[in-house]
Amino acid sequence: MTSLFDRFEAAFMPNYGVPPVALARGEGSVVWGIDGTEYLDMFGGIAVSSLGHAHPALVEAVSKQVATLAHTSNLLLHEREVELAEKLLSLLGAPGRVFLANSGTEANEAALKLAIKYGKTTGRSYFVAAEMGFHGRTLGALSLTGKPSIRDQFGPFPLDVRFVPYGDAEALADAVDGDCAAVFLEPTQGEAGVVPPPDGYMARAREITKAAGALLVADEIQSAIGRTGHWFAHQADGYLPDVLTLAKGLGGGLPIGACVGFGPAATVFEKGDHGSTFGGNPVSCAAALAVLGNVDLAHVQAVAAELRDGIEAISHPLLKGVRGRGLWLAAVLTEDRAAQVQAAAQRAGFLVNAVQPDAIRLAPPLVITSAQVRTFLAAFPPILDEAADG
Known part of the structure; x- marks a missing residue:
């Protein structure tokens, strides 16, 4: 059977290339691929999915x-x-x-x-x-x-x-x-x-x-x-x-x-x-x-501070620092390995965006929870390890 990725490539102009993940559904800040793989959405469709996915309202x-x-x-x-x-x-x-x-x-x-x-x-x-x-x-x-x-x-x-x-x-x-x-x-x-x-x-x-x-x-x-x-x-x-x-x-x-x-x-x-x-x-x-x-601004401010503080607390040779405002941040790298970080994050179950060769954009849904932020922060150092070695 022809894969959805092959069908995409055959049917669409090549301006996007072929995206690395095909999604089937989402709920809150979590999405699932067509193969059933679960991902924490850390870039929200490029800062679009304010209420996450399938929000009841x-x-x-x-x-x-x-x-x-x-x-x-x-x-x-x-x-x-x-x-x-x-x-x-x-x-x-x-x-x-x-x-x-x-x-x-x-x-x-x-x-x-x-x-x-x-x-x-x-x-x-x-x-x-x-x-x-x-x-x-x-x-x-x-x-x-x-x-x-x-x-x-x-x-x-x-x-x-x-x-x-x-x-x-x-x-x-x-x-x-x-x-x-x-x-x-x-x-x-x-x-x-x-x-x-x-x-x-x-x-x-x-x-x-x-x-x-x-x-x-x-x-x-x-x-x-x-x-x-x-x-x-x-x-x-x-x-x-x-x-x-x-x-x-x-x-x-x-x-x-x-x-x-x-x-x-x-x-x-x-x-x-x-x-x-x-x-x-x-x-x-x-x-x-x-x-x-x-949209709950107090919630955004609280989880944004937790995300930013958590990234700032990470000491890693590949991580230079973090910049941005609110839930709109870039993890800045010491080397041009953003593509490798994005790929490693995907394999670990997180969707991030290599917005520049040395920067990872994080713009998760504004409804992301504190527990989900902590899950990402715990996984980020191993992701950086894999990207540095890959």
Whole structure:
């Protein structure tokens, strides 16, 4: 019989390669492969599975909604999308306007179009983003993405985007003047290896953009919805961006993204300026409402501290340290052996992500238990041993 892996390889374009594990089901922070192997999910579908797998509240919300109304398009409205926009603005604690999309890259595309229109109406012509930043793979979002390995082969790009070193406030200040339309930054760089900036950097970016009259777009695709122990990462840093983009953990596994504008940025778009057939889908909105109603920030903070402290306490030649915020961490290695660590972890029954050659991303479901964290911490040194020897 042809294996599922062979069937995948024969049927799909080769951009993903063949994933190493095929999953059949999940419950909480545990998933099972099609062969019955049990794994502790330590990266949550890239910081997506906020409530883990098969959470009763998510199952109930989605099941009820799909049995009632599954789609409307953007030509009609429904109650769930309004409730979701209102809930997001309530958690943000600031007046604004919401656009709902299907993914993070679409949320960033909306933010980029908004910034382009803002630039045209105010006589501004260029954009600033960070080296090694990641904002998506569609051409607009990719033009803002500072990773040459995924960007360069698809250029040239139509936008004037100037890249500065992430975390260097003086370089940012030098790059932003009265001709800059917008600055796009992640509060912590996710795909670069969960790299946080120096303390005060994002607040300083807020000051710089405000002084120049440029928009500050905070890409919180990975960092929001409780992932850092706060609803939104910017709240802990004491600033409010002009535009905020969200996705991943917002839907708990269902596709949804959001672009939120504040102040003048809230009303840059006019009727007909942007749209999405599936954006604000009732089922995805119901899922997002279930997520927002069931994330426990106190729990996230407690287990995040336990995970971080536990990794910091490990003394191993292959482990350099840990960085990140909340349940969004990178175990940093002394050598480029992340792929070997990921493989060894899989063999030991843990799913982790080799986000960079020397960094392992940990972004487990926000419902992971203290006992599960301790299980991983106990297994991590032997995993590192195997990766070091392999």
